Amino acid sequence: MNIFDDKINSYRDILDSHLIDIYKTGPESLSKPINHTLSGKGKRFRPILTLIIADINNVPIEDAIYPALAIELLHNFTLVHDDIMDKDVLRHGIETVHEKWDENTAILSGDAMLAISLKLLMRNKSMNKLDLIQKFVNGLLSVCEGQAFDIEFESRKNVSVNEYKQMIYLKTAYMIGLSAQIGGIVCNLPSSKTEDLKEFGECIGMVYQVQDDLLELFSDSKSMNKSLDSDFALHKKTFLWVSTPQELKPELNMILDKFEFDKTGTIKSLRNFMVSNNIKLKAENFIEENIQKSKMILNDMEGNVQFLRYYSDLIFNREY
Amino acid sequence: MNIFDDKINSYRDILDSHLIDIYKTGPESLSKPINHTLSGKGKRFRPILTLIIADINNVPIEDAIYPALAIELLHNFTLVHDDIMDKDVLRHGIETVHEKWDENTAILSGDAMLAISLKLLMRNKSMNKLDLIQKFVNGLLSVCEGQAFDIEFESRKNVSVNEYKQMIYLKTAYMIGLSAQIGGIVCNLPSSKTEDLKEFGECIGMVYQVQDDLLELFSDSKSMNKSLDSDFALHKKTFLWVSTPQELKPELNMILDKFEFDKTGTIKSLRNFMVSNNIKLKAENFIEENIQKSKMILNDMEGNVQFLRYYSDLIFNREY
Numbered sequence: 001m002n003i004f005d006d007k008i009n010s011y012r013d014i015l016d017s018h019l020i021d022i023y024k025t026g027p028e029s030l031s032k033p034i035n036h037t038l039s040g041k042g043k044r045f046r047p048i049l050t051l052i053i054a055d056i057n058n059v060p061i062e063d064a065i066y067p068a069l070a071i072e073l074l075h076n077f078t079l080v081h082d083d084i085m086d087k088d089v090l091r092h093g094i095e096t097v098h099e100k101w102d103e104n105t106a107i108l109s110g111d112a113m114l115a116i117s118l119k120l121l122m123r124n125k126s127m128n129k130l131d132l133i134q135k136f137v138n139g140l141l142s143v144c145e146g147q148a149f150d151i152e153f154e155s156r157k158n159v160s161v162n163e164y165k166q167m168i169y170l171k172t173a174y175m176i177g178l179s180a181q182i183g184g185i186v187c188n189l190p191s192s193k194t195e196d197l198k199e200f201g202e203c204i205g206m207v208y209q210v211q212d213d214l215l216e217l218f219s220d221s222k223s224m225n226k227s228l229d230s231d232f233a234l235h236k237k238t239f240l241w242v243s244t245p246q247e248l249k250p251e252l253n254m255i256l257d258k259f260e261f262d263k264t265g266t267i268k269s270l271r272n273f274m275v276s277n278n279i280k281l282k283a284e285n286f287i288e289e290n291i292q293k294s295k296m297i298l299n300d301m302e303g304n305v306q307f308l309r310y311y312s313d314l315i316f317n318r319e320y
Numbered sequence: 321m322n323i324f325d326d327k328i329n330s331y332r333d334i335l336d337s338h339l340i341d342i343y344k345t346g347p348e349s350l351s352k353p354i355n356h357t358l359s360g361k362g363k364r365f366r367p368i369l370t371l372i373i374a375d376i377n378n379v380p381i382e383d384a385i386y387p388a389l390a391i392e393l394l395h396n397f398t399l400v401h402d403d404i405m406d407k408d409v410l411r412h413g414i415e416t417v418h419e420k421w422d423e424n425t426a427i428l429s430g431d432a433m434l435a436i437s438l439k440l441l442m443r444n445k446s447m448n449k450l451d452l453i454q455k456f457v458n459g460l461l462s463v464c465e466g467q468a469f470d471i472e473f474e475s476r477k478n479v480s481v482n483e484y485k486q487m488i489y490l491k492t493a494y495m496i497g498l499s500a501q502i503g504g505i506v507c508n509l510p511s512s513k514t515e516d517l518k519e520f521g522e523c524i525g526m527v528y529q530v531q532d533d534l535l536e537l538f539s540d541s542k543s544m545n546k547s548l549d550s551d552f553a554l555h556k557k558t559f560l561w562v563s564t565p566q567e568l569k570p571e572l573n574m575i576l577d578k579f580e581f582d583k584t585g586t587i588k589s590l591r592n593f594m595v596s597n598n599i600k601l602k603a604e605n606f607i608e609e610n611i612q613k614s615k616m617i618l619n620d621m622e623g624n625v626q627f628l629r630y631y632s633d634l635i636f637n638r639e640y
């Protein structure tokens with residue numbers, strides 16, 4: 001444990017302590033599922049990024065906490081709705097809302113979380129409040145569009161690598177870029193600097209998503225394997241799938257078709273297939289490119305970016 | 321037809337012409353259901369209220385159109401999600417999104433409509449832009465809470481008149497009050513005046529909802545009868561239901577229980593029950609109180625409120 005780990009843990013504690021008190025009034029059919037969702041052991045990865053940017057700019061946590069919480073609520077709104085769509089039954093180790101209650105409760109409590117998110121966002125002292133809201137709203141549309149493409153791809157026979165990259169940009173990277181950018185806006189940094197932070201966050205986001213695709217297949221962690229099941233069931237297009245050359249697709253499909261009869265065997269064959277055809281390598285190269293790009297952006301940034309470097313390295317080296 | 325009718329019709333045309341072009345880019349799985357929803361023949365009742373307030377304050381339509389469209393998109397977002405929850409198959413004479421496509425498409429295109437709504441809201445020249453957004457976001461949470469209470473009430477054995485009023489305030493009246501208030505904010509009126517407009521709009525909203533409850537039972541319009549079916553199926557609590565005295569509830573329940581076997585007979589018995597026990601009268605009195613309150617607010621308003629009076633009278637006298 002070093003000083004950065006301590007800070008990260010304390011940020012997570014502060015966020016969690018706010019989250020359990022975020023919506024106490026109102027109808028129980030909203031407050032219960034909302035509190036349930038926010039009691040899950042999320043990594044709080046996005047709002048911590050926002051808080052770190054406040055920290056390195058010597059802005060007190062109190063000035064950044066509500067926009068950071070807004071980001072976390074927005075993220076959780078998308079999870080609650082996405083879990084209905086993907087029929088996922090577990091999230092952060094606890095039952096999803098539509099599983100514990102029902103779909104109606106999940107739709108409506110998701111909507112309410114978005115409303116709460118926007119209310120939290122308004123609580124900030126930034127001189128560029130309108131800019132903050134504008135970017136947040138753009139992020140909301142982006143994440144809807146990304147999710148729409150993701151679902152459209154399930155039933156598509158072909159999806160190009162570029163289409164896939166565009167999808168994960170909209171669905172994941174934009175929001176992580178926003179988490180960093182919002183940190184900059186709250187610190188009243190000039191827009192050239194908040195744009196750099198956005199781009200830096202987007203690199204992390206691209207890495208994060210392709211890591212997910214890799215870890216789902218190559219990690220032995222149980223939670224990653226769970227996602228794999230649901231991805232297979234839905235014919236999700238992953239970076240590995242879209243990067244498989246056209247002439248190898250028949251072979252890939254033959255392997256995938258065996259999943260429901262022999263899960264362990266299929267995973268083994270798939271791992272072999274992805275390694276021997278250098279498709280795993282393509283994913284690793286894509287991740288590496290984005291890591292390098294993020295490092296270049298960091299190197300050009302003024303001030304003390306050590307904490308930000310430490311945090312992004314934690315993500316780049318994650319194993320689950 | 322008089323000059324006000326002409327204006328109202330032209331506002332509806334202007335709104336409709338914007339609505340069909342509101343979301344052309346992006347994934348088809350979003351743009352198609354969004355355009356389908358907005359092509360329905362909605363009354364555009366809320367945004368027209370906003371535009372009338374701009375008109376009577378001599379503010380050009382162009383300055384109020386985007387916030388007015390934002391209100392209509394917000395309203396349609398709630399309809400798309402509510403229709404999933406209530407399992408309604410028709411809306412404005414066309415299939416609902418979850419019926420024409422599926423639930424996932426309806427959840428996600430509803431979310432995207434909300435994002436578009438917020439983007440439209442940002443397009444205004446008001447000096448009080450942040451105030452506008454704050455009130456809009458409060459309205460969003462209000463409508464979620466109102467819908468949550470409405471659903472909670474379905475499975476409750478008893479709901480008081482006050483609880484019911486609170487529910488329709490949150491679900492319907494707040495948003496109509498907001499439509500009027502936003503008109504005032506766009507015209508840069510002082511907050512005392514925008515608060516009057518809000519209260520005026522809320523009176524219209526309370527009237528509108530209780531009218532709905534009455535018309536569903538007493539009108540012979542087909543669309544109103546459709547709502548009645550779904551209300552019965554869901555055990556919806558209406559103004560008439562909550563206003564039935566406790567000692568008459570067993571008799572009311574006996575009548576309601578016959579609905580699935582004999583629809584026409586049940587409607588006839590219900591009408592008799594509500595008339596002979598003066599419960600219909602209670603609803604009419606509540607409507608009248610709110611109409612009088614709205615007229616008092618209008619009488620105290622400065623400026624030319626004739627158009628606003630004409631428009632609210634149209635609503636008060638509606639028969640479907």
